Amino acid sequence: MGVGYMGIATALAFARRGRRVFAYDVNPRVRSRLRAGRSPYHEEGLEELLRAEVRRRRFVVVDTVQELSASAQCIFLCLPTPAGRLGRIDLSPLRRAVRELGGALRRVHGYRLVVVKSTVVPGTTESIVEPLLRRTSGRGVDLLGVATNPEFLAEGRMVQDALHPERVVVGVSDARSLRWLAAVYKGFGAPLFQLSPSGAELVKYGSNSFLALKVSFANEISRWTEVLGSNIDDVVRALGADPRIGPTFLRAGPGFGGSCFEKDLRAFRTRAEELGVPACAADAALAINQEQTEHVSELIQSAAGRLKGRTVAVLGLAFKAGTDDVRESRAFPIVERLVRDGARVRVHDPVALRNFRREWNGGVGRSLPGVRFATSAAGALRGADLAVLQADWPQYLEWPSRWSQAMRTPLVVDLRRALSPAAQERAGLRVLALGVGGGARGARPGSPRASSSRRS
Ligand code: UGA
Numbered sequence: 001m002g003v004g005y006m007g008i009a010t011a012l013a014f015a016r017r018g019r020r021v022f023a024y025d026v027n028p029r030v031r032s033r034l035r036a037g038r039s040p041y042h043e044e045g046l047e048e049l050l051r052a053e054v055r056r057r058r059f060v061v062v063d064t065v066q067e068l069s070a071s072a073q074c075i076f077l078c079l080p081t082p083a084g085r086l087g088r089i090d091l092s093p094l095r096r097a098v099r100e101l102g103g104a105l106r107r108v109h110g111y112r113l114v115v116v117k118s119t120v121v122p123g124t125t126e127s128i129v130e131p132l133l134r135r136t137s138g139r140g141v142d143l144l145g146v147a148t149n150p151e152f153l154a155e156g157r158m159v160q161d162a163l164h165p166e167r168v169v170v171g172v173s174d175a176r177s178l179r180w181l182a183a184v185y186k187g188f189g190a191p192l193f194q195l196s197p198s199g200a201e202l203v204k205y206g207s208n209s210f211l212a213l214k215v216s217f218a219n220e221i222s223r224w225t226e227v228l229g230s231n232i233d234d235v236v237r238a239l240g241a242d243p244r245i246g247p248t249f250l251r252a253g254p255g256f257g258g259s260c261f262e263k264d265l266r267a268f269r270t271r272a273e274e275l276g277v278p279a280c281a282a283d284a285a286l287a288i289n290q291e292q293t294e295h296v297s298e299l300i301q302s303a304a305g306r307l308k309g310r311t312v313a314v315l316g317l318a319f320k321a322g323t324d325d326v327r328e329s330r331a332f333p334i335v336e337r338l339v340r341d342g343a344r345v346r347v348h349d350p351v352a353l354r355n356f357r358r359e360w361n362g363g364v365g366r367s368l369p370g371v372r373f374a375t376s377a378a379g380a381l382r383g384a385d386l387a388v389l390q391a392d393w394p395q396y397l398e399w400p401s402r403w404s405q406a407m408r409t410p411l412v413v414d415l416r417r418a419l420s421p422a423a424q425e426r427a428g429l430r431v432l433a434l435g436v437g438g439g440a441r442g443a444r445p446g447s448p449r450a451s452s453s454r455r456s
Contacts, residue, residue: 001068001097002118003030005041005158005325006151007078010117012046013162015053017187023061024068026097035061042324042351045159065097069104074113074184076149077101077129081118083263087270091128094118098129102136105144113145113180116197119204119264120148121271125171125197145177148197150204155258156322165190171200205268209282212261214249216288222252222435223295232435233417252435254330254390254415255292257319262286262328293330296415296434297337303413303432304386308342311408313380316391317349317356324351326359330415331390335360339368346372348380350393382406392418399427 003011003025015021025031033040037051053059062068069075079097084090094116105112114133116125130146137144148171153161168185170192172178178194185192195203221239222232232252240247256262265282272279304310319329326332331347338345349356357373365371374380377396381387384407389396397418404410404427412419414433424431 001065001075001101002026002078002080002093003034003040004078004080005043005155006117006153007076008034008039008041008046008050009043009153009158009162010076010078010151012049012053012059012159013188014184015056015058016049016163019058019184021053021059022068022071023059024063024065025061028063031061031063034059043158044156044322049159064104065100066104066107069101069108069112072112073110074115074180075101076115076117078117081120082259083266087266089119089121089263089267091120091124094120094129095132098132099136102133105133105137105139111143111145111176112139113147113177115181116146116148117151119150119260120201121267122198122201122205123271124201126173130197141174145172145174145180146197147172147177147181148200149181150200152204152207155325156320164188168192169195169200169203171195171197173197205264205271208260208264209268209279209285211249212256212265212285212289213281215251215253215256215261216285216292218250218252219255219292220288225435226437229437231417231437251416254296254334254434255289257328257330259325259327262289293333296330296334299415299432299434300334300338300386300388300413301341303411304343307338309344310385311344311346311383312338313374313377313384313387313407314338314345314347315349315377315380315387315389315396316393317347318352318391321391321393324355326352326355329356329390331356332360332364334388334390335371336364336368339370344370344372346374346380346384348374348377349391350377350395378403378406383408385409385411387412389414389416389418392416397423399423399429401427404428 001024003023011021011023023034030040037054039047039050062071077094077097079094081089081091081094116129125146125148133146150169165188168190170181172194173196182192218236221235225232225235236250239245240250265286268282269279301307314331314335317329317331318324318326335345335347353373360371381403389412399419410428411430414431417433417435419431
């Protein structure tokens with residue numbers, strides 16, 4: 001129930017493992033797209049899997065919650081829990097769905113297991129979802145199980161993550177729910193961790209807080225390497241060789257974006273206040289992220305010298321490469337600051353341009369006109385004094401020399417350290433890379449074209 005990014009990947013993974021999956025989304029446009037085998041999102045491998053499972057009839061889209069609750073024995077709630085007021089999550093889509101499901105369950109026979117997959121703060125399933133579901137359905141424990149099963153899918157590799165999870169975490173309060181969930185996940189080859197519902201909800205928030213903290217930690221250390229004249233990637237490689245630290249999720253960049261980290265950390269903090277427990281680590285991760293956003297603008301400013309009247313191309317608008325999702329993308333504050341500083345800004349993304357344009361024009365862009373939405377990277381770069389690489393889509397990393405030649409000054413601020421020395425050399429680029437000390441700080445727009453580039 002609820003076919004957003006997470007719902008669809010989860011549903012298709014179950015279908016691929018041989019379960020019969022019925023899917024319902026409140027949006028009729030999403031339902032008809034899915035039925036036609038067309039994915040509503042850009043996600044590697046999703047559309048192929050969708051088409052195959054629609055054809056095999058293991059993935060069936062239904063038009064009503066009544067049909068869903070009559071057909072499916074185990075119902076996963078995959079509703080969004082967006083940021084709400086005062087740092088809380090907005091539970092209204094989930095509550096609405098639970099009420100409707102409860103009403104539908106009154107007209108259905110047999111035991112049902114309802115599983116909260118949406119990200120909800122610890123305590124939500126037991127104190128809100130379960131009582132609401134029991135009240136609206138009129139069902140006791142003999143006819144209705146309620147459990148939680150948080151997801152750990154990352155956008156851009158959702159299909160792989162859903163098909164091959166590293167762990168399955170279930171929050172259950174009775175043996176039957178556990179048996180059913182274990183059966184649903186049979187064959188996935190992942191260890192199953194059994195907790196209480198609030199324990200499982202805490203695993204989800206703990207995971208995202210810890211991951212966000214890792215990213216923020218790398219970003220903080222990258223400020224040191226910039227000042228000390230070393231390279232953050234070299235430092236992280238050595239740091240991460242200690243198995244107690246590990247090499248992953250320590251790639252410094254423009255700061256974390258996406259629909260989860262910021263929202264989850266804020267909700268976690270608010271929940272901590274309610275419970276009277278500390279959330280200092282989440283606070284630190286958020287504070288460093290904010291700091292990094294400001295630092296990125298300073299970095300761009302220092303590369304440009306002055307921004308007023310300059311033409312700047314921002315490449316990569318998604319919150320990371322591999323997705324068309326722009327929620328909380330660092331591209332927004334970057335573009336906003338550039339426009340406010342008087343630059344002429346052109347933006348490009350291979351798949352997220354439409355989403356970015358819609359969000360920009362519907363938000364801060366209403367009062368900040370003048371951004372040009374380029375349909376090709378070459379178009380964005382023509383006559384530019386400076387380019388900012390925000391998301392490292394593979395097509396940018398090739399950087400053909402005609403792109404540099406089309407720029408007024410072949411200067412790039414590389415926020416992901418993604419342009420290889422060979423590509424820089426070939427394309428005659430000067431690069432100022434985030435987290436790398438002694439970069440192309442001397443290369444100002446208007447200065448002579450680089451005859452050869454240096455490792456930045
Ligand atoms: C994140 C988690 O990784 C998933 O496990 C979780 O299920 C999901 O949130 C969720 O709660 O739904 P996602 O937001 O899709 O997944 O993307 P990530 O790959 O975690 O990246 C988040 C942000 O951190 C991006 O802006 C990314 O560019 C940034 N990041 C990530 C870095 O800057 N450096 C890194 O080393 C890793």
